[in-house]
Amino acid sequence: MSEAALLSARDLRAERPGDDGPVAVLAGIDLTLNAGDVVELAGPSGAGKTTLLLALARLLPGVTGDLHLAGVAARDIPAARWRTRVALLPQRATLVPGTVATNLRLPWELQVRSQDEAPGDGALRDALTDVGLGGVSLDRDASRLSVGQASRIALLRVLLTQPSVLLLDEPDASLDDASAAQVARKTAAFAAAGGAVLRISHVRADAAACVRYRLEHGLLTQVSA
Amino acid sequence: MSADGAIVIGWWELTLAMLFVLVTGGLSIAMSLKLEKDLAIATVRTYLQLMALGFVLRWVFANQTWYIVIALMLVMITAAARVVLKRAPDAPPGLFGNAALSMALTGFTVTFAVTALVVRVPTWYEARYVLPIAGMVVGNSMTGIALAVERVFSDMESRRDEMLAMTALGATAWEAARPSVRTALTAGMMPTINSMAAAGVVFIPGMMTGQILAGADPLEATKYQIVVMLMISAATAIGAISAVMLMYRKRFTDEGVYLEKGLRIQGRKPK
Numbered sequence: 001m002s003e004a005a006l007l008s009a010r011d012l013r014a015e016r017p018g019d020d021g022p023v024a025v026l027a028g029i030d031l032t033l034n035a036g037d038v039v040e041l042a043g044p045s046g047a048g049k050t051t052l053l054l055a056l057a058r059l060l061p062g063v064t065g066d067l068h069l070a071g072v073a074a075r076d077i078p079a080a081r082w083r084t085r086v087a088l089l090p091q092r093a094t095l096v097p098g099t100v101a102t103n104l105r106l107p108w109e110l111q112v113r114s115q116d117e118a119p120g121d122g123a124l125r126d127a128l129t130d131v132g133l134g135g136v137s138l139d140r141d142a143s144r145l146s147v148g149q150a151s152r153i154a155l156l157r158v159l160l161t162q163p164s165v166l167l168l169d170e171p172d173a174s175l176d177d178a179s180a181a182q183v184a185r186k187t188a189a190f191a192a193a194g195g196a197v198l199r200i201s202h203v204r205a206d207a208a209a210c211v212r213y214r215l216e217h218g219l220l221t222q223v224s225a
Numbered sequence: 226m227s228a229d230g231a232i233v234i235g236w237w238e239l240t241l242a243m244l245f246v247l248v249t250g251g252l253s254i255a256m257s258l259k260l261e262k263d264l265a266i267a268t269v270r271t272y273l274q275l276m277a278l279g280f281v282l283r284w285v286f287a288n289q290t291w292y293i294v295i296a297l298m299l300v301m302i303t304a305a306a307r308v309v310l311k312r313a314p315d316a317p318p319g320l321f322g323n324a325a326l327s328m329a330l331t332g333f334t335v336t337f338a339v340t341a342l343v344v345r346v347p348t349w350y351e352a353r354y355v356l357p358i359a360g361m362v363v364g365n366s367m368t369g370i371a372l373a374v375e376r377v378f379s380d381m382e383s384r385r386d387e388m389l390a391m392t393a394l395g396a397t398a399w400e401a402a403r404p405s406v407r408t409a410l411t412a413g414m415m416p417t418i419n420s421m422a423a424a425g426v427v428f429i430p431g432m433m434t435g436q437i438l439a440g441a442d443p444l445e446a447t448k449y450q451i452v453v454m455l456m457i458s459a460a461t462a463i464g465a466i467s468a469v470m471l472m473y474r475k476r477f478t479d480e481g482v483y484l485e486k487g488l489r490i491q492g493r494k495p496k
Contacts, residue, residue, distance in 0.1 A: 016487075057393060058480060059393060059482050060482070061478045061480075079480035080481060081395070083394070084394075084395040087393065089393070090389050092386050093390075094386040106391070110391075110394060110395050110397075110400055111397055111400065112396075112397075113395065154390065157394070161394065
Protein backbone atom coordinates (compact mmCIF):
# COMPACT_ATOMS: atom_id res chain seq x y z
CA MET A 1 0.00 0.00 0.00
CA SER A 2 1.45 3.35 -0.97
CA GLU A 3 1.81 6.19 1.55
CA ALA A 4 -0.68 8.34 -0.35
CA ALA A 5 -3.41 5.68 -0.53
CA LEU A 6 -6.63 7.08 0.89
CA LEU A 7 -8.64 3.94 0.33
CA SER A 8 -7.36 0.52 -0.55
CA ALA A 9 -9.19 -2.73 -1.14
CA ARG A 10 -7.53 -6.13 -1.34
CA ASP A 11 -9.14 -9.34 -2.52
CA LEU A 12 -12.71 -8.08 -2.14
CA ARG A 13 -15.18 -10.88 -2.72
CA ALA A 14 -18.96 -10.88 -2.71
CA GLU A 15 -21.64 -13.25 -3.91
CA ARG A 16 -25.28 -12.94 -4.80
CA PRO A 17 -27.84 -15.71 -5.08
CA GLY A 18 -28.32 -17.01 -8.62
CA ASP A 19 -30.66 -19.57 -10.14
CA ASP A 20 -27.99 -22.30 -9.87
CA GLY A 21 -26.46 -21.25 -6.56
CA PRO A 22 -24.30 -18.31 -5.46
CA VAL A 23 -22.71 -16.19 -8.19
CA ALA A 24 -19.43 -14.33 -7.56
CA VAL A 25 -20.07 -10.63 -8.23
CA LEU A 26 -16.72 -9.50 -6.88
CA ALA A 27 -14.12 -12.20 -7.43
CA GLY A 28 -11.08 -10.75 -5.70
CA ILE A 29 -10.99 -7.03 -6.44
CA ASP A 30 -7.83 -5.02 -5.74
CA LEU A 31 -8.21 -1.26 -5.90
CA THR A 32 -6.31 1.75 -4.58
CA LEU A 33 -7.59 5.31 -4.52
CA ASN A 34 -5.03 8.01 -3.85
CA ALA A 35 -5.57 11.62 -2.86
CA GLY A 36 -6.42 13.60 -6.00
CA ASP A 37 -7.66 10.59 -7.99
CA VAL A 38 -10.78 10.65 -10.08
CA VAL A 39 -11.33 7.03 -11.09
CA GLU A 40 -14.01 6.01 -13.52
CA LEU A 41 -15.71 2.64 -13.41
CA ALA A 42 -17.58 1.15 -16.36
CA GLY A 43 -18.96 -2.24 -17.23
CA PRO A 44 -22.11 -3.97 -18.45
CA SER A 45 -25.35 -3.77 -16.49
CA GLY A 46 -25.42 -6.25 -13.63
CA ALA A 47 -21.62 -6.64 -13.63
CA GLY A 48 -21.41 -5.54 -9.99
CA LYS A 49 -20.37 -1.88 -10.20
CA THR A 50 -22.91 -0.78 -7.57
CA THR A 51 -21.99 -3.82 -5.49
CA LEU A 52 -18.35 -2.70 -5.48
CA LEU A 53 -19.31 0.79 -4.30
CA LEU A 54 -21.53 -0.66 -1.56
CA ALA A 55 -18.70 -2.95 -0.46
CA LEU A 56 -16.22 -0.06 -0.29
CA ALA A 57 -18.69 1.96 1.81
CA ARG A 58 -19.25 -1.05 4.09
CA LEU A 59 -22.89 -1.12 3.11
CA LEU A 60 -22.97 -4.69 1.87
CA PRO A 61 -23.14 -7.67 4.23
CA GLY A 62 -21.18 -10.83 3.53
CA VAL A 63 -18.20 -9.17 1.79
CA THR A 64 -14.75 -10.62 2.49
CA GLY A 65 -11.36 -9.03 1.92
CA ASP A 66 -9.34 -6.18 3.41
CA LEU A 67 -10.25 -2.52 3.42
CA HIS A 68 -7.97 0.25 4.66
CA LEU A 69 -8.68 3.95 5.01
CA ALA A 70 -5.53 6.09 5.15
CA GLY A 71 -3.66 3.02 6.35
CA VAL A 72 -6.13 2.09 9.10
CA ALA A 73 -7.89 -1.26 8.79
CA ALA A 74 -11.68 -1.22 8.49
CA ARG A 75 -12.06 -3.39 11.59
CA ASP A 76 -10.50 -0.57 13.65
CA ILE A 77 -13.00 2.04 12.45
CA PRO A 78 -16.70 1.85 13.45
CA ALA A 79 -18.90 1.39 10.38
CA ALA A 80 -20.85 4.64 10.84
CA ARG A 81 -17.59 6.59 11.26
CA TRP A 82 -16.15 4.86 8.15
CA ARG A 83 -19.15 5.99 6.10
CA THR A 84 -18.56 9.61 7.09
CA ARG A 85 -15.11 9.32 5.51
CA VAL A 86 -15.98 7.03 2.58
CA ALA A 87 -19.23 8.56 1.37
CA LEU A 88 -21.50 6.80 -1.08
CA LEU A 89 -24.01 8.67 -3.20
CA PRO A 90 -26.55 6.07 -4.36
CA GLN A 91 -27.80 6.19 -7.92
CA ARG A 92 -31.38 7.01 -6.94
CA ALA A 93 -31.20 10.39 -5.24
CA THR A 94 -33.46 10.06 -2.22
CA LEU A 95 -34.40 13.06 -0.16
CA VAL A 96 -36.23 12.91 3.15
CA PRO A 97 -39.56 14.70 3.65
CA GLY A 98 -38.99 18.39 4.43
CA THR A 99 -37.32 21.42 2.89
CA VAL A 100 -34.11 21.72 0.90
CA ALA A 101 -32.39 23.05 4.05
CA THR A 102 -33.67 20.08 6.10
CA ASN A 103 -32.11 17.75 3.57
CA LEU A 104 -28.80 19.57 3.30
CA ARG A 105 -28.45 19.62 7.10
CA LEU A 106 -29.59 16.01 7.56
CA PRO A 107 -26.04 14.66 8.11
CA TRP A 108 -25.67 16.92 11.18
CA GLU A 109 -28.87 15.56 12.68
CA LEU A 110 -27.14 12.20 13.00
CA GLN A 111 -25.44 11.00 16.15
CA VAL A 112 -22.15 10.43 14.33
CA ARG A 113 -21.81 14.22 13.73
CA SER A 114 -23.44 15.41 16.95
CA GLN A 115 -20.25 17.28 17.91
CA ASP A 116 -19.92 19.07 14.55
CA GLU A 117 -21.57 22.32 13.60
CA ALA A 118 -23.99 22.31 10.68
CA PRO A 119 -23.34 24.79 7.83
CA GLY A 120 -25.27 28.07 8.02
CA ASP A 121 -27.78 29.38 5.50
CA GLY A 122 -25.14 31.43 3.68
CA ALA A 123 -22.90 28.41 3.10
CA LEU A 124 -25.88 26.38 1.89
CA ARG A 125 -26.95 29.09 -0.57
CA ASP A 126 -23.39 29.36 -1.94
CA ALA A 127 -23.25 25.59 -2.36
CA LEU A 128 -26.57 25.59 -4.23
CA THR A 129 -25.37 28.36 -6.55
CA ASP A 130 -22.19 26.41 -7.21
CA VAL A 131 -24.14 23.55 -8.81
CA GLY A 132 -26.52 25.76 -10.77
CA LEU A 133 -29.32 25.73 -8.20
CA GLY A 134 -29.10 29.40 -7.22
CA GLY A 135 -32.81 29.78 -7.96
CA VAL A 136 -33.83 27.08 -5.49
CA SER A 137 -34.87 28.47 -2.12
CA LEU A 138 -33.72 26.73 1.07
CA ASP A 139 -37.36 26.69 2.16
CA ARG A 140 -38.60 24.88 -0.92
CA ASP A 141 -40.25 21.57 -0.16
CA ALA A 142 -38.06 18.72 -1.38
CA SER A 143 -41.05 17.00 -2.98
CA ARG A 144 -41.32 19.95 -5.42
CA LEU A 145 -37.83 19.45 -6.86
CA SER A 146 -37.24 17.91 -10.27
CA VAL A 147 -35.28 14.66 -10.49
CA GLY A 148 -32.21 16.54 -11.71
CA GLN A 149 -32.44 19.12 -8.91
CA ALA A 150 -32.91 16.39 -6.30
CA SER A 151 -29.87 14.49 -7.54
CA ARG A 152 -27.66 17.61 -7.32
CA ILE A 153 -28.95 18.35 -3.81
CA ALA A 154 -28.17 14.77 -2.79
CA LEU A 155 -24.63 15.27 -4.15
CA LEU A 156 -24.26 18.57 -2.30
CA ARG A 157 -25.46 16.95 0.92
CA VAL A 158 -22.59 14.47 0.67
CA LEU A 159 -20.00 17.04 -0.41
CA LEU A 160 -20.85 19.38 2.47
CA THR A 161 -19.87 16.65 4.96
CA GLN A 162 -16.30 16.82 3.57
CA PRO A 163 -15.54 13.11 3.29
CA SER A 164 -12.13 11.76 2.20
CA VAL A 165 -13.48 9.48 -0.53
CA LEU A 166 -16.53 9.97 -2.74
CA LEU A 167 -18.22 6.94 -4.26
CA LEU A 168 -20.64 8.12 -6.94
CA ASP A 169 -23.11 5.79 -8.58
CA GLU A 170 -23.90 7.43 -11.93
CA PRO A 171 -24.28 10.91 -10.46
CA ASP A 172 -25.21 12.47 -13.81
CA ALA A 173 -27.61 9.82 -15.09
CA SER A 174 -30.64 12.12 -14.78
CA LEU A 175 -28.90 15.40 -15.67
CA ASP A 176 -28.68 17.46 -18.83
CA ASP A 177 -25.24 18.18 -20.28
CA ALA A 178 -24.85 21.56 -18.56
CA SER A 179 -25.79 20.18 -15.12
CA ALA A 180 -23.60 17.12 -15.66
CA ALA A 181 -20.67 19.44 -16.41
CA GLN A 182 -21.30 21.26 -13.13
CA VAL A 183 -21.25 17.96 -11.25
CA ALA A 184 -18.02 16.93 -13.00
CA ARG A 185 -16.46 20.29 -12.08
CA LYS A 186 -17.53 19.84 -8.45
CA THR A 187 -16.09 16.34 -8.18
CA ALA A 188 -12.85 17.43 -9.89
CA ALA A 189 -12.53 20.27 -7.36
CA PHE A 190 -13.14 17.79 -4.54
CA ALA A 191 -10.30 15.59 -5.80
CA ALA A 192 -8.01 18.59 -6.35
CA ALA A 193 -8.54 19.52 -2.70
CA GLY A 194 -7.12 16.16 -1.60
CA GLY A 195 -10.07 13.81 -1.88
CA ALA A 196 -10.48 10.72 -4.06
CA VAL A 197 -13.42 9.95 -6.32
CA LEU A 198 -14.63 6.65 -7.71
CA ARG A 199 -17.57 7.10 -10.04
CA ILE A 200 -19.63 4.76 -12.12
CA SER A 201 -20.21 6.17 -15.60
CA HIS A 202 -22.71 4.86 -18.08
CA VAL A 203 -23.88 7.92 -19.94
CA ARG A 204 -20.85 10.22 -20.16
CA ALA A 205 -17.13 9.77 -19.62
CA ASP A 206 -15.57 12.04 -17.01
CA ALA A 207 -12.86 14.16 -18.65
CA ALA A 208 -11.12 14.58 -15.28
CA ALA A 209 -10.70 10.81 -14.77
CA CYS A 210 -7.07 9.77 -14.25
CA VAL A 211 -7.78 6.04 -14.48
CA ARG A 212 -10.59 4.09 -16.10
CA TYR A 213 -11.52 0.58 -15.05
CA ARG A 214 -13.93 -1.94 -16.48
CA LEU A 215 -15.64 -4.40 -14.17
CA GLU A 216 -16.65 -7.67 -15.77
CA HIS A 217 -16.96 -11.24 -14.51
CA GLY A 218 -16.16 -10.03 -11.01
CA LEU A 219 -12.74 -8.59 -11.94
CA LEU A 220 -11.38 -5.12 -12.65
CA THR A 221 -9.42 -4.37 -15.79
CA GLN A 222 -7.66 -1.05 -16.29
CA VAL A 223 -8.87 0.47 -19.55
CA SER A 224 -6.71 3.58 -19.65
CA ALA A 225 -4.48 5.64 -17.38
CA MET B 226 -84.44 -15.88 34.39
CA SER B 227 -81.41 -16.05 36.68
CA ALA B 228 -81.29 -14.88 40.27
CA ASP B 229 -79.68 -11.53 39.30
CA GLY B 230 -82.39 -10.65 36.77
CA ALA B 231 -80.66 -11.72 33.55
CA ILE B 232 -82.66 -13.67 31.00
CA VAL B 233 -80.96 -17.02 30.62
CA ILE B 234 -80.48 -18.39 27.10
CA GLY B 235 -81.49 -22.04 26.98
CA TRP B 236 -80.09 -24.80 24.76
CA TRP B 237 -83.11 -24.58 22.43
CA GLU B 238 -82.63 -20.79 22.00
CA LEU B 239 -78.94 -21.35 21.36
CA THR B 240 -79.78 -23.81 18.61
CA LEU B 241 -82.32 -21.34 17.22
CA ALA B 242 -79.51 -18.80 16.74
CA MET B 243 -78.31 -21.10 13.96
CA LEU B 244 -81.11 -19.60 11.85
CA PHE B 245 -79.00 -16.46 11.37
CA VAL B 246 -76.23 -18.56 9.85
CA LEU B 247 -78.67 -20.49 7.68
CA VAL B 248 -80.01 -17.21 6.28
CA THR B 249 -76.46 -16.00 5.58
CA GLY B 250 -75.55 -19.36 4.02
CA GLY B 251 -78.68 -19.22 1.86
CA LEU B 252 -77.73 -15.74 0.63
CA SER B 253 -74.22 -16.98 -0.13
CA ILE B 254 -75.58 -19.84 -2.25
CA ALA B 255 -78.12 -17.60 -3.99
CA MET B 256 -75.45 -15.04 -4.89
CA SER B 257 -72.71 -17.64 -5.66
CA LEU B 258 -70.39 -16.11 -3.05
CA LYS B 259 -68.99 -19.57 -2.18
CA LEU B 260 -68.80 -18.59 1.48
CA GLU B 261 -71.05 -21.37 2.77
CA LYS B 262 -68.22 -23.82 3.56
CA ASP B 263 -66.15 -21.20 5.44
CA LEU B 264 -69.28 -20.00 7.20
CA ALA B 265 -70.20 -23.55 8.30
CA ILE B 266 -66.69 -24.22 9.62
CA ALA B 267 -66.57 -20.88 11.41
CA THR B 268 -69.98 -21.51 12.99
CA VAL B 269 -68.99 -24.96 14.24
CA ARG B 270 -65.73 -23.53 15.61
CA THR B 271 -67.61 -20.73 17.37
CA TYR B 272 -69.92 -23.21 19.09
CA LEU B 273 -67.17 -25.66 20.02
CA GLN B 274 -64.49 -23.14 21.09
CA LEU B 275 -66.79 -20.96 23.15
CA MET B 276 -68.59 -23.91 24.76
CA ALA B 277 -65.21 -25.41 25.62
CA LEU B 278 -64.14 -22.07 27.06
CA GLY B 279 -67.30 -21.92 29.13
CA PHE B 280 -66.66 -25.37 30.59
CA VAL B 281 -62.97 -24.59 31.23
CA LEU B 282 -63.77 -21.29 32.95
CA ARG B 283 -66.48 -22.91 35.06
CA TRP B 284 -63.98 -25.57 36.17
CA VAL B 285 -61.19 -23.04 36.76
CA PHE B 286 -63.46 -20.76 38.82
CA ALA B 287 -64.38 -23.73 40.99
CA ASN B 288 -60.82 -25.05 41.34
CA GLN B 289 -58.66 -21.97 40.94
CA THR B 290 -54.97 -22.05 41.78
CA TRP B 291 -52.38 -19.46 40.84
CA TYR B 292 -50.54 -21.80 38.50
CA ILE B 293 -53.67 -22.71 36.52
CA VAL B 294 -54.46 -19.02 36.06
CA ILE B 295 -50.90 -18.23 34.95
CA ALA B 296 -50.85 -21.27 32.64
CA LEU B 297 -54.06 -20.13 30.93
CA MET B 298 -52.65 -16.63 30.51
CA LEU B 299 -49.54 -18.13 28.91
CA VAL B 300 -51.71 -20.10 26.48
CA MET B 301 -53.45 -16.84 25.46
CA ILE B 302 -50.12 -15.03 25.10
CA THR B 303 -48.60 -17.80 22.98
CA ALA B 304 -51.60 -17.91 20.66
CA ALA B 305 -51.60 -14.11 20.36
CA ALA B 306 -47.86 -14.03 19.54
CA ARG B 307 -48.45 -16.50 16.71
CA VAL B 308 -51.26 -14.35 15.31
CA VAL B 309 -49.07 -11.21 15.47
CA LEU B 310 -46.35 -12.84 13.35
CA LYS B 311 -48.82 -14.47 10.95
CA ARG B 312 -50.17 -11.03 10.09
CA ALA B 313 -46.68 -9.64 9.32
CA PRO B 314 -45.50 -11.44 6.15
CA ASP B 315 -42.52 -9.05 5.75
CA ALA B 316 -41.17 -9.82 9.23
CA PRO B 317 -37.91 -11.79 9.38
CA PRO B 318 -38.06 -15.35 10.72
CA GLY B 319 -37.22 -16.17 14.33
CA LEU B 320 -39.24 -13.42 15.99
CA PHE B 321 -41.62 -15.61 17.98
CA GLY B 322 -39.66 -15.03 21.21
CA ASN B 323 -39.85 -11.26 20.76
CA ALA B 324 -43.57 -11.36 19.97
CA ALA B 325 -44.28 -13.59 22.98
CA LEU B 326 -42.16 -11.36 25.23
CA SER B 327 -44.07 -8.25 24.15
CA MET B 328 -47.44 -9.95 24.59
CA ALA B 329 -46.35 -11.28 28.01
CA LEU B 330 -45.06 -7.88 29.10
CA THR B 331 -48.29 -6.11 28.24
CA GLY B 332 -50.56 -9.03 29.24
CA PHE B 333 -49.16 -9.51 32.74
CA THR B 334 -48.43 -5.89 33.67
CA VAL B 335 -51.73 -4.38 32.51
CA THR B 336 -53.91 -7.28 33.70
CA PHE B 337 -52.46 -7.37 37.21
CA ALA B 338 -52.30 -3.57 37.44
CA VAL B 339 -56.04 -3.44 36.74
CA THR B 340 -57.03 -6.34 39.01
CA ALA B 341 -54.82 -5.17 41.90
CA LEU B 342 -55.14 -1.39 41.73
CA VAL B 343 -58.53 -0.69 40.11
CA VAL B 344 -60.78 -3.72 40.70
CA ARG B 345 -58.93 -4.60 43.96
CA VAL B 346 -59.60 -8.34 43.87
CA PRO B 347 -59.23 -10.08 47.26
CA THR B 348 -56.85 -12.74 45.82
CA TRP B 349 -54.34 -11.68 43.16
CA TYR B 350 -55.09 -14.74 41.00
CA GLU B 351 -58.91 -14.48 41.32
CA ALA B 352 -59.76 -16.31 38.08
CA ARG B 353 -63.25 -14.74 37.67
CA TYR B 354 -61.59 -11.33 37.23
CA VAL B 355 -58.07 -12.10 36.07
CA LEU B 356 -58.91 -14.34 33.12
CA PRO B 357 -61.61 -12.21 31.44
CA ILE B 358 -59.51 -9.08 31.90
CA ALA B 359 -56.40 -10.86 30.58
CA GLY B 360 -58.46 -12.04 27.61
CA MET B 361 -59.50 -8.50 26.80
CA VAL B 362 -55.99 -7.10 27.33
CA VAL B 363 -54.27 -9.75 25.20
CA GLY B 364 -56.97 -9.98 22.52
CA ASN B 365 -57.35 -6.26 21.95
CA SER B 366 -53.68 -5.32 22.23
CA MET B 367 -52.85 -8.17 19.83
CA THR B 368 -54.67 -6.37 17.03
CA GLY B 369 -52.72 -3.15 17.61
CA ILE B 370 -49.41 -4.94 18.03
CA ALA B 371 -49.98 -6.96 14.85
CA LEU B 372 -50.75 -3.78 12.92
CA ALA B 373 -47.63 -2.05 14.25
CA VAL B 374 -45.35 -5.02 13.53
CA GLU B 375 -46.73 -5.48 10.03
CA ARG B 376 -46.35 -1.76 9.32
CA VAL B 377 -42.80 -1.33 10.60
CA PHE B 378 -41.44 -3.99 8.25
CA SER B 379 -43.52 -2.99 5.22
CA ASP B 380 -42.70 0.70 5.74
CA MET B 381 -38.96 0.03 6.06
CA GLU B 382 -39.06 -1.96 2.83
CA SER B 383 -40.83 0.88 1.03
CA ARG B 384 -38.24 3.35 2.45
CA ARG B 385 -35.23 1.20 1.55
CA ASP B 386 -33.69 3.80 -0.79
CA GLU B 387 -34.10 6.55 1.79
CA MET B 388 -32.63 4.33 4.49
CA LEU B 389 -29.65 3.46 2.26
CA ALA B 390 -29.01 7.16 1.67
CA MET B 391 -29.22 7.85 5.42
CA THR B 392 -26.99 4.92 6.36
CA ALA B 393 -24.47 6.05 3.75
CA LEU B 394 -24.40 9.43 5.53
CA GLY B 395 -23.54 7.68 8.81
CA ALA B 396 -27.01 7.05 10.29
CA THR B 397 -27.36 4.28 12.86
CA ALA B 398 -30.00 1.59 12.36
CA TRP B 399 -32.27 3.44 14.81
CA GLU B 400 -31.84 6.76 12.98
CA ALA B 401 -32.61 5.14 9.63
CA ALA B 402 -35.61 3.20 10.96
CA ARG B 403 -37.08 5.92 13.20
CA PRO B 404 -39.64 7.32 10.67
CA SER B 405 -40.93 3.78 10.05
CA VAL B 406 -41.13 3.10 13.78
CA ARG B 407 -43.21 6.26 14.25
CA THR B 408 -45.52 5.33 11.36
CA ALA B 409 -45.94 1.81 12.76
CA LEU B 410 -46.76 2.94 16.29
CA THR B 411 -49.30 5.45 15.00
CA ALA B 412 -50.92 2.74 12.89
CA GLY B 413 -51.00 0.36 15.85
CA MET B 414 -52.57 2.86 18.24
CA MET B 415 -55.07 4.48 15.88
CA PRO B 416 -57.86 1.82 16.04
CA THR B 417 -57.78 1.95 19.84
CA ILE B 418 -57.89 5.76 19.90
CA ASN B 419 -60.73 5.79 17.34
CA SER B 420 -62.61 3.22 19.38
CA MET B 421 -62.21 5.30 22.55
CA ALA B 422 -63.45 8.41 20.75
CA ALA B 423 -66.52 6.64 19.33
CA ALA B 424 -67.47 4.65 22.47
CA GLY B 425 -70.87 5.56 23.85
CA VAL B 426 -71.74 7.69 20.83
CA VAL B 427 -71.39 5.43 17.81
CA PHE B 428 -71.59 2.09 19.63
CA ILE B 429 -72.07 0.51 23.04
CA PRO B 430 -68.86 -1.39 23.84
CA GLY B 431 -69.07 -5.19 23.97
CA MET B 432 -68.21 -5.69 27.59
CA MET B 433 -70.69 -3.06 28.77
CA THR B 434 -73.39 -4.62 26.59
CA GLY B 435 -72.61 -8.03 28.08
CA GLN B 436 -72.84 -6.75 31.62
CA ILE B 437 -76.12 -4.93 30.98
CA LEU B 438 -77.61 -8.04 29.35
CA ALA B 439 -76.44 -10.03 32.36
CA GLY B 440 -78.45 -7.73 34.64
CA ALA B 441 -75.82 -5.24 35.82
CA ASP B 442 -76.65 -1.60 36.55
CA PRO B 443 -75.72 0.45 33.41
CA LEU B 444 -73.73 2.97 35.46
CA GLU B 445 -71.69 0.21 37.09
CA ALA B 446 -71.17 -1.35 33.65
CA THR B 447 -70.01 2.04 32.38
CA LYS B 448 -67.35 2.30 35.09
CA TYR B 449 -66.01 -1.12 34.15
CA GLN B 450 -66.05 -0.22 30.48
CA ILE B 451 -64.06 2.98 31.04
CA VAL B 452 -61.44 1.01 32.96
CA VAL B 453 -61.37 -1.59 30.19
CA MET B 454 -60.92 0.98 27.41
CA LEU B 455 -58.13 2.79 29.22
CA MET B 456 -56.47 -0.50 30.04
CA ILE B 457 -56.66 -1.61 26.41
CA SER B 458 -55.08 1.64 25.24
CA ALA B 459 -52.23 1.19 27.73
CA ALA B 460 -51.84 -2.46 26.77
CA THR B 461 -51.73 -1.64 23.06
CA ALA B 462 -49.18 1.13 23.61
CA ILE B 463 -46.91 -1.00 25.83
CA GLY B 464 -47.20 -4.03 23.56
CA ALA B 465 -46.74 -2.17 20.27
CA ILE B 466 -43.77 -0.13 21.49
CA SER B 467 -41.99 -3.12 23.02
CA ALA B 468 -42.69 -5.36 20.00
CA VAL B 469 -41.54 -2.81 17.41
CA MET B 470 -38.45 -1.81 19.40
CA LEU B 471 -37.48 -5.46 19.91
CA MET B 472 -38.06 -6.41 16.30
CA TYR B 473 -37.09 -3.64 13.85
CA ARG B 474 -33.35 -4.16 14.48
CA LYS B 475 -33.57 -7.75 13.17
CA ARG B 476 -33.71 -6.35 9.64
CA PHE B 477 -30.28 -4.72 10.08
CA THR B 478 -26.80 -6.19 10.19
CA ASP B 479 -24.50 -5.61 13.14
CA GLU B 480 -22.94 -2.78 11.11
CA GLY B 481 -26.32 -1.07 10.71
CA VAL B 482 -27.06 -2.02 7.09
CA TYR B 483 -30.73 -2.56 6.26
CA LEU B 484 -31.27 -5.96 4.69
CA GLU B 485 -33.57 -5.19 1.80
CA LYS B 486 -35.08 -8.09 -0.13
CA GLY B 487 -32.13 -8.38 -2.51
CA LEU B 488 -29.68 -8.71 0.36
CA ARG B 489 -31.53 -11.42 2.25
CA ILE B 490 -29.73 -14.59 1.29
CA GLN B 491 -31.56 -17.63 2.53
CA GLY B 492 -29.67 -19.77 4.98
CA ARG B 493 -26.97 -17.20 5.63
CA LYS B 494 -26.95 -15.22 8.81
CA PRO B 495 -25.93 -11.62 8.07
CA LYS B 496 -22.62 -10.53 9.53
